[in-house]
Amino acid sequence: MKRERRRFLALGAGVLTGSSCKAPLQNSESGAHMRAYGDRSPHETTVRVIRELTKSPGTGSSRTPHADLFGTITPSALHFERHHSGVPAIDPAKHELLIHGLLDKPSVFTMTDIKAFPSFSRIYFLECGGNSIGDQSGNTQPDVQRSHGLLSCTEWTGVPLKTVLRDLGVKPEAKWMIAEGADAGRMARSIPIEKVLDDALLVYGQNGEALRPEQGYPLRLLLPGWEGNANVKWLHRLEFAADPAMSAKETGYYTELGKDGKAQIFTFVMEARSVITRPSGGHTITPGFHEITGLAWTGRGRITRVEVSTDGGKTWTDAALQEPVLPLAVARFRMPWEWDGTPAVLQSRCTDETGYLQPTHEEIIEVRGHFSGYHYNAIKPWRVAADGKVTHV
Amino acid sequence: MFRALLLCAVAFAQPKGRPAKPAEIEARGITVFADGRGLPSGKGRASEGAPIFKSKCAECHNDKGEGREGQYPPIAGGIGSLTSTKPLKTVGSYWPYATTVFDYIRRAMPFDHPRSLTTNEVYAVTAFVLHLNGIVGIDEEMNEKTLPKVAMPNRDGFVPDKRPDIRSKR
Numbered sequence: 120m121k122r123e124r125r126r127f128l129a130l131g132a133g134v135l136t137g138s139s140c141k142a143p144l145q146n147s148e149s150g151a152h153m154r155a156y157g158d159r160s161p162h163e164t165t166v167r168v169i170r171e172l173t174k175s176p177g178t179g180s181s182r183t184p185h186a187d188l189f190g191t192i193t194p195s196a197l198h199f200e201r202h203h204s205g206v207p208a209i210d211p212a213k214h215e216l217l218i219h220g221l222l223d224k225p226s227v228f229t230m231t232d233i234k235a236f237p238s239f240s241r242i243y244f245l246e247c248g249g250n251s252i253g254d255q256s257g258n259t260q261p262d263v264q265r266s267h268g269l270l271s272c273t274e275w276t277g278v279p280l281k282t283v284l285r286d287l288g289v290k291p292e293a294k295w296m297i298a299e300g301a302d303a304g305r306m307a308r309s310i311p312i313e314k315v316l317d318d319a320l321l322v323y324g325q326n327g328e329a330l331r332p333e334q335g336y337p338l339r340l341l342l343p344g345w346e347g348n349a350n351v352k353w354l355h356r357l358e359f360a361a362d363p364a365m366s367a368k369e370t371g372y373y374t375e376l377g378k379d380g381k382a383q384i385f386t387f388v389m390e391a392r393s394v395i396t397r398p399s400g401g402h403t404i405t406p407g408f409h410e411i412t413g414l415a416w417t418g419r420g421r422i423t424r425v426e427v428s429t430d431g432g433k434t435w436t437d438a439a440l441q442e443p444v445l446p447l448a449v450a451r452f453r454m455p456w457e458w459d460g461t462p463a464v465l466q467s468r469c470t471d472e473t474g475y476l477q478p479t480h481e482e483i484i485e486v487r488g489h490f491s492g493y494h495y496n497a498i499k500p501w502r503v504a505a506d507g508k509v510t511h512v
Numbered sequence: 513m514f515r516a517l518l519l520c521a522v523a524f525a526q527p528k529g530r531p532a533k534p535a536e537i538e539a540r541g542i543t544v545f546a547d548g549r550g551l552p553s554g555k556g557r558a559s560e561g562a563p564i565f566k567s568k569c570a571e572c573h574n575d576k577g578e579g580r581e582g583q584y585p586p587i588a589g590g591i592g593s594l595t596s597t598k599p600l601k602t603v604g605s606y607w608p609y610a611t612t613v614f615d616y617i618r619r620a621m622p623f624d625h626p627r628s629l630t631t632n633e634v635y636a637v638t639a640f641v642l643h644l645n646g647i648v649g650i651d652e653e654m655n656e657k658t659l660p661k662v663a664m665p666n667r668d669g670f671v672p673d674k675r676p677d678i679r680s681k682r
Contacts, residue, residue, distance in 0.1 A: 304620035
């Protein structure tokens with residue numbers, strides 16, 4: 120206490136001395152103090168854009184500013200959000216996970232119990248099933264943050280769900296697991312048992328520290344490669360059942376209405392897609408050298424190839440993929456480009472290890488119509504005008 | 513030496529939680545399935561739900577459940593619109609099961625005071641929301657037996673995942 124005070128006085132004296140000089144030769148060259156919890160430079164201002172969908176708080180989304188980011192990992196503070204009834208404030212000491220239904224030993228786990236399991240970390244992308252919904256319906260967004268910002272990529276830490284379930288005796292009749300959050304609306308989704316016993320995780324860590332509240336603190340479900348909404352946040356209950364719950368968010372929402380009026384239900388996998396993040400909508404470029412860069416990802420494993428076109432899809436060149444290319448994570452691609460100052464249309468397309476090639480907007484509309492909304496994964500063209508302004512097509 | 517062995521044994525035992533008590537499963541397990549499993553015993557009619565809706569729901573969803581544009585979702589209307597150029601997805605036009613309407617209202621509504629209604633109030637207001645959609649009569653009783661039998665207009669409107677449905681070529 121005393122020492123702190125003395126330091127303060129000393130600083131004050133320094134300022135006084137400085138201001139008593141007529142013209143200081145230069146600013147002090149000694150740096151700032153350490154900080155207990157770091158923050159970025161005050162010169163860095165990129166933020167998530169927030170869009171509420173109703174007047175009730177916490178029913179919309181905030182989007183990752185991909186045009187301003189590097190590499191493959193999304194900083195936790197910029198991970199996208201999509202909630203249906205806000206972010207609850209949860210005391211981890213009181214949080215419990217109830218596991219019940221068709222199993223021999225219904226159990227309750229505290230956070231201490233869950234963290235007692237050997238921990239497991241993996242880098243996975245997470246994408247909202249409704250990312251780019253506007254691009255499909257004709258409400259095209261002006262920049263990559265608004266059109267593709269419901270995608271992020273994180274190193275998650277937790278425990279494989281199958282490990283936690285090992286001694287609980289899940290019955291063979293259990294074909295579904297209903298996962299429920301402790302948010303105000305108790306959001307619930309039904310997950311097929313195959314995924315639960317494959318690579319589903321109970322997650323408490325995000326990029327090396329605890330989950331952020333808006334990512335489900337203290338515990339969330341993580342289903343690698345599957346639509347964001349099914350990755351239930353603030354997880355507090357898992358119920359094993361013979362049938363799905365047919366919950367509001369798996370019937371009324373996150374189902375894909377086709378041209379024939381029928382909707383596909385339980386469409387979990389996010390199919391392969393890519394997007395150029397720089398240069399992209401909202402940028403202005405000058406003739407000369409540019410690195411075209413962006414992200415590619417697939418819910419079916421690894422990205423094997425990304426091609427870039429600068430002439431609206433007439434010709435394509437392979438982009439370089441940043442190593443390592445991890446399964447179910449975003450891949451960063453890069454391609455050098457000399458812009459000669461004439462109008463251009465930039466776009467990327469990716470291929471994944473199943474051989475699936477990212478489709479065009481027209482191909483998607485022809486098969487699915489304009490209103491399926493979810494899981495839209497078309498090639499995204501950006502137009503570069505003669506004056507260097509980059510806009511969406 | 514003995515101590516080290518003991519530590520090893522402890523380190524390799526599967527961690528576990530505690531057994532869940534039947535009463536806490538009962539209290540926390542709120543899933544209502546499409547066949548009606550999980551519905552609590554209770555009852556209510558649209559005529560009883562109308563005043564509840566007026567005081568606890570209409571502020572947001574509007575008097576006839578038409579919602580407020582850009583502010584709150586509609587919970588009525590749109591039946592027959594799904595193949596049009598302006599499909600309107602609501603509880604009435606799109607949701608396949610009446611049990612889901614009950615389940616969702618019970619867990620999540622009213623938005624700002626979720627889980628504040630009694631079981632009979634949830635049955636009554638669910639009946640009223642279905643009535644606003646022309647699906648149940650004003651005096652039809654909704655209870656754990658009748659609700660799962662309500663025929664929703666879009667009951668057969670769902671098909672399994674067809675993807676990969678688009679095969680793009682280089």
